[in-house]
Amino acid sequence: MDNEKFIDSFRGYQTTGNWLMDLNPLTKLNIALATGFISMLVRDWKFGIVVCVIYFLIAAYVKKLKGFTKSFMAAFVVLGLFTVFVRLISNRGEGNVVFSILGWNWTDVALQKGFDMAFFIVGFAGPIILFFLTTPMKDLTYACEKKGVSATVSYVILVSFKTITELGKSASTILDSQKSRGIETDGNVFVRIKALLPIISPLALSAISYTEEKTIAMDARAFSVTTPHTHLRELKPSAGYEKWLGLFFDLLLVGTVVIKIMGII
Amino acid sequence: MSEYIELKNVTYNYPLTKRPSLDSVNCHFEEGKVYGIIGENASGKTTLCNLVRGLIPFFYNGELEGEVLIDGKDVREWDEAELSVKIGYVFQNPFTQISGVKDTVFEEVGIGIENLGMPKEEMIQKIIEVCRLLKIEELIQKNPLELSGGQCQRVSFASIIAMDSKIIVIDEPTSQLDPEGTKDVFEIIQLLKEAHKTIILVEHKVDLIAKYCDEVVVMSKGTVVMQGSTHEVLSSDRLFEYGAPIPQAAILGHRMTEAGKRLDRIPITNEEAVELIRKRGGNEVWQSN
Ligand SMILES: Nc1ncnc2c1ncn2[C@@H]1O[C@H](COP(=O)(O)OP(=O)(O)OP(=O)(O)O)[C@@H](O)[C@H]1O
Ligand SMILES: [Mg+2]
Numbered sequence: 005m006d007n008e009k010f011i012d013s014f015r016g017y018q019t020t021g022n023w024l025m026d027l028n029p030l031t032k033l034n035i036a037l038a039t040g041f042i043s044m045l046v047r048d049w050k051f052g053i054v055v056c057v058i059y060f061l062i063a064a065y066v067k068k069l070k071g072f073t074k075s076f077m078a079a080f081v082v083l084g085l086f087t088v089f090v091r092l093i094s095n096r097g098e099g100n101v102v103f104s105i106l107g108w109n110w111t112d113v114a115l116q117k118g119f120d121m122a123f124f125i126v127g128f129a130g131p132i133i134l135f136f137l138t139t140p141m142k143d144l145t146y147a148c149e150k151k152g153v154s155a156t157v158s159y160v161i162l163v164s165f166k167t168i169t170e171l172g173k174s175a176s177t178i179l180d181s182q183k184s185r186g187i188e189t190d191g192n193v194f195v196r197i198k199a200l201l202p203i204i205s206p207l208a209l210s211a212i213s214y215t216e217e218k219t220i221a222m223d224a225r226a227f228s229v230t231t232p233h234t235h236l237r238e239l240k241p242s243a244g245y246e247k248w249l250g251l252f253f254d255l256l257l258v259g260t261v262v263i264k265i266m267g268i269i
Numbered sequence: 270m271s272e273y274i275e276l277k278n279v280t281y282n283y284p285l286t287k288r289p290s291l292d293s294v295n296c297h298f299e300e301g302k303v304y305g306i307i308g309e310n311a312s313g314k315t316t317l318c319n320l321v322r323g324l325i326p327f328f329y330n331g332e333l334e335g336e337v338l339i340d341g342k343d344v345r346e347w348d349e350a351e352l353s354v355k356i357g358y359v360f361q362n363p364f365t366q367i368s369g370v371k372d373t374v375f376e377e378v379g380i381g382i383e384n385l386g387m388p389k390e391e392m393i394q395k396i397i398e399v400c401r402l403l404k405i406e407e408l409i410q411k412n413p414l415e416l417s418g419g420q421c422q423r424v425s426f427a428s429i430i431a432m433d434s435k436i437i438v439i440d441e442p443t444s445q446l447d448p449e450g451t452k453d454v455f456e457i458i459q460l461l462k463e464a465h466k467t468i469i470l471v472e473h474k475v476d477l478i479a480k481y482c483d484e485v486v487v488m489s490k491g492t493v494v495m496q497g498s499t500h501e502v503l504s505s506d507r508l509f510e511y512g513a514p515i516p517q518a519a520i521l522g523h524r525m526t527e528a529g530k531r532l533d534r535i536p537i538t539n540e541e542a543v544e545l546i547r548k549r550g551g552n553e554v555w556q557s558n
Contacts, residue, residue, distance in 0.1 A: 010410050011375070014393055142370065155384060162370040170369075170414075217365035220324060224358040225368070225428060226384035228350040234386050236379045236393070 017240040018143075025066050028242035029139045029147040031250045036131035038253035042260045043127030049116065052123020059130040068137045075137070079129040084122030091118035141165050146239055155233050159222065175200070273436065273467055274298040274321055276493075279335035281316065281325060290316040292491040294335070300435075303458070303468040305478035305499065308488030309512035314471045317488065318360075318440045320344070321469060323352040354385065357434035361441045363421035367413045374416070374424055375400070375409040381432040399431045403457060419450025426457050436467040443474065455481060475514040479503055479537040487513050504535035518542035 005013075019026050027035075043055050056076075063072035091114055099113030145158035179199060274297065281291040291313050298304055298321070306314050319325045326333050327349045337344040339352070360366065371377040378396045387395065400406050405423050408416065413424060422442060429437065439458070443451040451474070458481055461468055472478055478485060478499070485502040487495035489511040495502050502508075506523055508515045521542055522535035532549055536542035 005410065007406065007409060010373075011393060011397065014375075014389070142372075159368070159370060163368070166369045214365055217360070217362055218369075220328065220358070220360070221366040221425070222368065223324070223328065223353050224322075225381040226350070226354050226432060228353055229384050229386075230350060231386045233384050234382075234389060234392065236376055236383060236389065236396075238389070 014236050018237050019240060022066055024062070025138050026240060027249075028239070028246055029144045030151070031242060031246045032135055032139055033144070034250040035253045036135035038257040039131040040128035042257050043130075044124055045260045045264050046127075047120050047124045049119035049123045052120070052127050055127055056123070056130060059134060062134060063137070066134075066138050068134075071137050072133060075133045076126065076130060079133070080122070080126050083125045083129070087121040087125065088115075088118035091115075091121055142237075143239060146235065146237070149233070149235075156227050159227065163218070273300045273340065275336070275338040276320070277336040277338070279320065279333070279337055281320065281334070282332045283316075283329060284331045286331075288491075290491055291320065294491075294493050296486055296493045296496050298436075298467060298469060300467050301465045302483040303462050303481055304470065305475075305482035305485045306469065306471045306488060307473070307475060307478060307485060307513045312488040312512075313491040314488055315440055316491075317493075318358070318438045318469065318471060321436075322356050322358050322438050323347060323349065324358075327352075354432060355435055357429040357432060357437040359422075359425055359429055359437065359439045359442055361444055363418045363425065363445060366425035367416075367421055369414065371413060373409060374405065374411050374413055377413045377424055378405075378409075378427040378431055381428050385432060395431050399427045402460060403427050403430070404453075417450075419446050419453055422446060422450060423453055423457065426454070430457075430461070434466075436469070437461060438469045440471045441473065442470075443472065443477075451477075473514055475503065475516050476518075476538070479516050479518075487511055489513070500537055503537040506535075 039055070043052060046052075059076070060069070060072065063069045094114075099111030102110055102112050102115060104110065141162055145153070145162055149155060149158050276294050276296050279291055279294040280289050282289045294313075294317065306317065308314055316325070319329060320333075320337060321339075323339075323344055325331065326345060333345075339347060339355075344352070368377060368380050371380060375396060378399060379392055382392050382395060396409075400409055403423050403426060405420070405427060408420060408424070413421070416424060426442075442454050446454065455477055458468065458470065462481065470478070470482065482499045484497065485495070485499050486493055487502060487508065494511055495505065495507065503516055504519055504522065508519075516537045518536040518539050518541060522532055522545075525532055526535075530549070532542075532545040534545065536545050
């Protein structure tokens with residue numbers, strides 16, 4: 005992109021062209037949380053499968069299928085299957101035996117409870133993963149600032165996220181250089197921890213002096229000024245229907261809670 | 270008012286320290302001049318900057334005695350935010366001065382003026398203007414976290430300059446830069462000088478102080494031991510006693526005096542030295558080799 009065009013891009017609103025992606029970050033968060041809570045409340049693997057299919061369709065629609073699949077599968081395998089396993093072990097008594105391994109009889113009841121639990125977890129994790137995939141952190145803090153959160157708070161949140169990734173990067177750089185000097189860094193957990201220990205303290209120390217200098221530098225950039233700040237990068241003000249969309253999901257959640265309390269599901 | 274900043278008998282201790290980092294400091298800075306601050310390590314140069322910038326007492330607590338007048342008003346009576354806008358600050362480490370939250374240099378340069386609440390179109394024009402001035406136009410689309418030290422330092426100058434502070438405090442801006450980065454920084458200082466900013470510059474490269482500053486302040490062991498015109502201060506042999514850096518040309522001048530070949534005056538820049546030697550030695554000095 006040439007500079008002219010690049011500069012021009014700040015004159016309008018920042019959009020991706022996809023209406024779902026361009027929803028106000030707070031509306032998106034609202035919908036994601038409501039959906040997540042609903043599928044947690046329902047806690048039924050059949051419902052779980054349905055909503056998860058929907059999550060995948062949405063991910064495909066916003067062209068984030070690859071990223072979503074990766075994070076979703078990680079959550080599913082690590083958290084979901086683990087709980088299935090725990091359920092299987094703890095519920096060995098009831099129900100009909102489906103199969104047995106090494107003398108353990110695993111029953112249909114245990115399997116069903118396990119899968120309910122697994123979808124309970126990914127049913128909630130799914131929309132949250134989708135939310136973070138479709139919403140850059142800076143858009144979220146921007147929306148919060150518009151709601152009155154101070155620029156300093158949003159700066160601290162943003163810079164913490166960035167710092168964690170940057171620290172991770174410098175840790176791996178140091179590990180790499182240690183490796184090239186012949187220090188063992190691969191292998192089991194203990195080998196890794198032993199390799200990491202000597203670099204943690206300098207990293208932590210540099211992070212402290214970094215914080216002080218950063219504070220001074222940002223103070224010099226008028227962060228303590230309390231007049232309303234402006235934004236070079238602006239998001240579209242949320243359209244009228246967005247409020248209704250959010251409200252719709254909130255009502256669905258309330259409805260689910262009511263049904264749950266009444267004992268229908 | 271021409272007396273912009275004035276320190277009267279200022280003594281300051283950082284929290285939990287016994288020895289004061291500033292001890293009975295007296296000095297003054299006038300509007301529109303460029304001040305160089307020199308002195309050995311730990312002589313209190315950065316502390317003086319922190320004080321003038323208002324970081325003492327607002328950021329660092331500790332004990333502050335004496336008077337620090339900024340525009341005639343004591344620093345303690347200033348509004349912290351107002352002071353942070355009036356007095357810009359650029360310092361040593363180029364990388365910690367990058368906000369780390371902006372994706373492009375263009376946005377990074379705008380970070381201060383966003384906080385000042387400047388309307389968007391005005392902001393865009395301002396950023397373009399400053400980037401052009403500091404010759405960083407070709408960087409505007411780059412990720413600030415991927416810049417070299419010299420580029421980072423130019424970008425931090427740009428975000429500060431965009432805010433249009435009257436006074437700019439600059440603490441060792443080139444100590445982590447290579448010669449080319451140093452040259453770029455001093456080009457910027459020259460631009461600020463032409464824009465009649467008041468500049469307070471801590472710098473070890475005393476040859477550059479000789480070239481760019483109107484006045485020099487010398488610090489030693491937490492106090493100001495000399496203040497005067499650049500030539501007067503840098504040509505003084507008292508600098509040896511204070512452990513302050515001395516220009517090559519001045520050392521040459523002092524040596525010639527010791528050797529009984531006194532020049533008209535002690536030079537502080539190489540050009541001046543050449544001129545004085547030429548005058549003193551007549552032609553044979555130059556023709557013999
Ligand atoms: N944050 C702090 N807390 C406590 N003491 C400090 C702090 N910063 C500086 N000092 C002390 O104050 C004295 C003056 O330090 P200062 O950093 O002002 O010196 P300087 O002239 O800038 O040195 P340098 O040339 O190394 O940058 C030193 O003795 C130092 O140890
Ligand atoms: Mg210093």
